[in-house]
Amino acid sequence: MSAANKRVRIRLTINGASRELEIEPRRLLVELLREDLDLTGTHIGCDTTYCGACTVLLNGRNVKSCTVFAVQADGGEITTVEGLEKDGKLDAVQEAFAECHGLQCGYCTPGFLMSTRALLSRVAHPTDAQIRKGIAGNTCRCTGYQNIFKAVRAAAGGAGK
Amino acid sequence: MSTQPPSSGTTGKGRWVGQPLRRREESRLVRGHGLFVDDYKLAGMVHLQFVRSPYAHARITHVDTSAAAASPGVLCVLTGEQVAARVNPFIEIGPGCDGKIVDLPMAVGKVRYQGEPVVAIVAETAADAADAADLVEVDYEPLEPVIDGEAAATSKSLLHEPLGSNVNWHSQFEYGEVDAAFRDAAYVVHIPRLHFHRFSSTPLETNVVIATWNLKEDTIHFLSTNSFPAFAVQFLSPALGVRIDQLHMESWDIGGGFGIKITSYPQMAVCALASKQLGGRPVKWVETRTEHMLASAHGNERTFLDTRVALDKNGVITAIDSRHIDDCGAYPRYEPLGCIIWAQVLPACYRFRNFRVDFSQVVTNKCPVGPNRGYSRMQHLWFIERCLDICGHELGIPTDEMRLRNYIRPDEFPYTTPNGCVYDSGNYPKMLELAKRLVNWDEWKKNQQIARAEGRWLGIGIGTTLDSGTNNFGQARIVNAHAPYSGQSKAAIVKLDIYGEVVVFMGSVPQGQGHETVAAQVVAEVLNIPPEMIAVKPGFDSLQNVYTGHTGTYASQFAVTGLSAIHGAAEKLRAELERLAAFALKAERAQLEFGAGKMGPEVRVRGTEKSINYWALANLVNVNNAELPQSMEDITLNCRYLYKAPFTVPDVEKKYGNLTLTYASQLHIAVIEVDRETFQPKILAYAAVDDCGTQINPRIVAGQMHGATAHGIGAAIMETCEYSPEGNMLTATFSDYTPITAVNMPELLCGDIESPSPFSYNGAKGMGEGGAAPVHTVCAALQDALFSTGVLIRDSFHTGDRIFEAVRRAESGADRGVRVERRG
Ligand code: FES
Ligand code: FES
Numbered sequence: 001m002s003a004a005n006k007r008v009r010i011r012l013t014i015n016g017a018s019r020e021l022e023i024e025p026r027r028l029l030v031e032l033l034r035e036d037l038d039l040t041g042t043h044i045g046c047d048t049t050y051c052g053a054c055t056v057l058l059n060g061r062n063v064k065s066c067t068v069f070a071v072q073a074d075g076g077e078i079t080t081v082e083g084l085e086k087d088g089k090l091d092a093v094q095e096a097f098a099e100c101h102g103l104q105c106g107y108c109t110p111g112f113l114m115s116t117r118a119l120l121s122r123v124a125h126p127t128d129a130q131i132r133k134g135i136a137g138n139t140c141r142c143t144g145y146q147n148i149f150k151a152v153r154a155a156a157g158g159a160g161k
Numbered sequence: 162m163s164t165q166p167p168s169s170g171t172t173g174k175g176r177w178v179g180q181p182l183r184r185r186e187e188s189r190l191v192r193g194h195g196l197f198v199d200d201y202k203l204a205g206m207v208h209l210q211f212v213r214s215p216y217a218h219a220r221i222t223h224v225d226t227s228a229a230a231a232s233p234g235v236l237c238v239l240t241g242e243q244v245a246a247r248v249n250p251f252i253e254i255g256p257g258c259d260g261k262i263v264d265l266p267m268a269v270g271k272v273r274y275q276g277e278p279v280v281a282i283v284a285e286t287a288a289d290a291a292d293a294a295d296l297v298e299v300d301y302e303p304l305e306p307v308i309d310g311e312a313a314a315t316s317k318s319l320l321h322e323p324l325g326s327n328v329n330w331h332s333q334f335e336y337g338e339v340d341a342a343f344r345d346a347a348y349v350v351h352i353p354r355l356h357f358h359r360f361s362s363t364p365l366e367t368n369v370v371i372a373t374w375n376l377k378e379d380t381i382h383f384l385s386t387n388s389f390p391a392f393a394v395q396f397l398s399p400a401l402g403v404r405i406d407q408l409h410m411e412s413w414d415i416g417g418g419f420g421i422k423i424t425s426y427p428q429m430a431v432c433a434l435a436s437k438q439l440g441g442r443p444v445k446w447v448e449t450r451t452e453h454m455l456a457s458a459h460g461n462e463r464t465f466l467d468t469r470v471a472l473d474k475n476g477v478i479t480a481i482d483s484r485h486i487d488d489c490g491a492y493p494r495y496e497p498l499g500c501i502i503w504a505q506v507l508p509a510c511y512r513f514r515n516f517r518v519d520f521s522q523v524v525t526n527k528c529p530v531g532p533n534r535g536y537s538r539m540q541h542l543w544f545i546e547r548c549l550d551i552c553g554h555e556l557g558i559p560t561d562e563m564r565l566r567n568y569i570r571p572d573e574f575p576y577t578t579p580n581g582c583v584y585d586s587g588n589y590p591k592m593l594e595l596a597k598r599l600v601n602w603d604e605w606k607k608n609q610q611i612a613r614a615e616g617r618w619l620g621i622g623i624g625t626t627l628d629s630g631t632n633n634f635g636q637a638r639i640v641n642a643h644a645p646y647s648g649q650s651k652a653a654i655v656k657l658d659i660y661g662e663v664v665v666f667m668g669s670v671p672q673g674q675g676h677e678t679v680a681a682q683v684v685a686e687v688l689n690i691p692p693e694m695i696a697v698k699p700g701f702d703s704l705q706n707v708y709t710g711h712t713g714t715y716a717s718q719f720a721v722t723g724l725s726a727i728h729g730a731a732e733k734l735r736a737e738l739e740r741l742a743a744f745a746l747k748a749e750r751a752q753l754e755f756g757a758g759k760m761g762p763e764v765r766v767r768g769t770e771k772s773i774n775y776w777a778l779a780n781l782v783n784v785n786n787a788e789l790p791q792s793m794e795d796i797t798l799n800c801r802y803l804y805k806a807p808f809t810v811p812d813v814e815k816k817y818g819n820l821t822l823t824y825a826s827q828l829h830i831a832v833i834e835v836d837r838e839t840f841q842p843k844i845l846a847y848a849a850v851d852d853c854g855t856q857i858n859p860r861i862v863a864g865q866m867h868g869a870t871a872h873g874i875g876a877a878i879m880e881t882c883e884y885s886p887e888g889n890m891l892t893a894t895f896s897d898y899t900p901i902t903a904v905n906m907p908e909l910l911c912g913d914i915e916s917p918s919p920f921s922y923n924g925a926k927g928m929g930e931g932g933a934a935p936v937h938t939v940c941a942a943l944q945d946a947l948f949s950t951g952v953l954i955r956d957s958f959h960t961g962d963r964i965f966e967a968v969r970r971a972e973s974g975a976d977r978g979v980r981v982e983r984r985g
């Protein structure tokens with residue numbers, strides 16, 4: 001057990017800042033973010049890679065950070081919900097979710113924002129089918145997805161409301 | 162305190178009230194700045210993990226925690242017996258249960274459901290605790306599991322031996338002239354068995370607790386996701402042997418609740434004991450999703466047996482006679498309140514006056530139930546909807562016509578039900594008309610003809626339901642005459658702080674319902690200032706917030722109770738400000754008007770330049786106060802108002818009385834096709850019409866309705882808490898339970914009507930639970946699709962494989978499960 005728990009050193013860029021950390025190899029990326037770096041905007045909602053509350057961007061792709069070991073992200077660039085806002089200005093996806101009431105309790109929201117951000121970086125104007133697929137890995141228990149559909153459309157520059 | 166709504170009430174739409182304002186909560190939540198319990202890191206905090214039972218029913222023969230105790234980082238290990246030695250069993254609400262059901266925070270001697278906590282381990286880190294948990298050895302001797310609620314009553318295997326059986330509550334309800342109605346009936350429809358399945362709204366955030374037992378002050382601080390702290394403390398205080406005022410309950414953001422987080426007090430108790438043992442270090446417990454599925458709370462499962470429905474020659478239901486068995490899992494906890502709460506909606510949306518039910522509740526070796534969204538009413542509403550829908554099909558009456566013949570009519574409101582509940586307002590035919598228009602009923606009826614001619618299974622179903630809100634706790638006395646509860650109340654404080662800030666303190670414990678926004682809208686209306694000028698404290702804190710014994714967010718009521726309290730407090734503050742301003746401006750109160758000026762919120766003399774702002778008004782009371790006349794010494798600018806709902810205690814003998822104040826209604830129509838190859842149900846169109854009286858914030862109302870609809874659709878076609886005959890939970894992860902996602906959720910065609918409630922100051926009705934309208938609607942659509950195959954929709958849960966089985970059964974000529982007796 002002790003060999004397995006031997007700490008390793010990794011280097012990451014998180015929300016633009018470079019960080020060096022010593023961690024147990026079994027540390028999950030989500031634990032690293034929440035526990036070691038206090039970036040508690042990224043949430044945990046399940047234990048079988050279903051809910052997407054933990055979604056972050058790793059090298060521009062949306063990943064479920066509960067299913068990535070921190071060591072796997074070594075050398076990578078990570079964006080969390082805390083990194084979306086630039087110079088005091090909300091990202092278009094944050095603005096759209098707030099404007100369309102695409103959230104209630106807000107627990108799933110960071111994950112949805114990151115998945116939407118990744119979707120819109122891949123496809124600027126997604127079809128409804130692409131939107132559904134783009135957020136298929138995220139679960140929301142409050143909104144019934146109706147206003148999330150609207151928010152994603154609005155963020156893409158379409159009519160959200 | 163006054164039970165009258167404040168006189169100068171703001172009814173209907175205003176400048177702020179009734180507007181679809183953007184929620185103020187969004188601003189922190191979209192930035193990832195929400196503050197959920199798991200986000201807290203307190204100094205010296207340690208982590209608790211439970212070791213849980215793999216068995217549903219077994220005797221614990223041996224527990225060895227020595228290796229775990231010696232594991233790195235471990236600080237203490239608590240077995241069920243050690244915990245039992247330090248607590249009193251939790252109180253039971255049921256009348257006959259006292260001492261017969263011993264509900265402790267952890268299993269002692271035997272386990273009664275899979276996932277029941279057996280050992281608790283506390284360590285420096287969560288990983289240390291998890292490592293140590295693996296080292297605990299427990300030996301079990303399996304006992305016969307009691308899984309089927311119907312068989313539980315007669316099973317020889319008992320969960321709680323002193324109870325003498327597995328029946329936890331039993332009583333008869335009878336209203337009107339049931340036997341006469343059956344004697345005079347033109348038709349009697351017999352339905353031997355209907356079954357409402359177990360599911361849970363599974364909030365995305367699981368239960369989390371941080372307990373700190375401050376040994377110097379002998380107080381216990383709970384940061385927790387518990388959504389009904391005023392209820393939890395009544396269980397925690399006697400169990401932990403402390404006074405209620407020694408408990409300090411706190412929360413900030415809560416990641417959804419839907420009632421499921423009301424019964425988290427057992428885990429809270431264990432964390433508190435561990436903290437005490439560790440000299441007061443904060444003990445954190447974060448439930449995993451699997452633990453949540455296995456052992457937090459599920460919704461009630463209910464079976465309806467030997468049902469007879471009497472109808473006249475026009476298909477109007479005149480009486481229902483039935484036997485209901487509610488399955489509450491291993492421990493009653495919030496139960497047996499569910500044994501009366503269904504009676505809030507006894508006739509559903511229909512006019513029949515004669516009703517008899519033999520109602521019992523049983524315990525089984527499954528996860529204890531909790532008051533899940535639509536609690537206890539949805540099971541009953543589904544039952545009545547199935548009865549009506551089945552009767553309509555059997556008698557060949559078109560589904561819309563069947564409803565119109567049976568609905569309570571718009572001119573009958575306020576309508577007193579056979580058991581004394583008063584439905585405040587509503588217009589079901591109008592909702593039906595609107596839903597038909599939204600879904601394009603006539604077009605789908607034509608499509609259905611074509612589909613049927615092609616041999617396709619396409620059905621159109623209507624579901625009508627109620628969301629009864631603002632419950633009268635007096636109904637608890639019907640299940641237990643000695644229950645020390647009655648009525649319903651909420652309190653709020655609106656105050657003007659020293660520098661002129663308007664601050665609102667509520668008693669609610671919101672979990673995403675936007676209470677901060679709506680509270681600001683109401684106060685803004687009273688003071689005629691923009692909502693941005695009003696601070697509302699988020700979350701709940703029993704040392705700071707203002708609350709009553711009914712405080713919490715449950716039972717669809719904030720728009721009525723919470724806002725009445727906030728409105729009352731704002732009116733009081735307005736009156737104080739007016740008196741002060743009249744003095745300062747040397748004017749008559751009648752000449753004054755409220756608003757916002759260049760110097761912020763102010764009071765001015767109408768038609769003049771003379772004004773005084775809130776800072777100056779606060780100054781008169783708090784700082785420069787020697788000039789204030791004696792007649793104004795009562796002014797504190799700290800105004801508390803207690804709203805007490807106008808209830809009386811129901812007649813316990815007759816089981817008669819008004820159990821809820823408002824009745825929001827929902828009417829949904831679904832068009833569903835069942836694929837003939839895969840038997841998968843596919844929703845082709847879905848309309849949802851809502852009536853919750855006057856809407857305070859239409860944006861929030863729509864959001865609540867969307868959410869409730871998704872829960873219902875998920876429950877009807879995807880989500881079930883399924884157990885094997887041995888008591889293994891088969892859907893104990895999200896991957897197995899499959900909460901509905903964006904891929905399965907149809908886009909809704911929404912509409913609303915507003916029938917203002919005559920019983921609330923603002924015409925609003927509580928809403929948010931939604932009455933499980935989609936479960937009724939999906940079942941009705943499936944019935945319509947499959948009636949010609951001989952399938953009778955008798956269950957509330959329908960995946961492709963279930964439908965396949967039902968069709969096969971029908972094709973094999975098995976008993977359809979319904980019999981129509983035609984008289985004369
Ligand atoms: S926490 Fe659910 S997918 Fe990561
Ligand atoms: S807003 Fe609560 S889970 Fe999505």
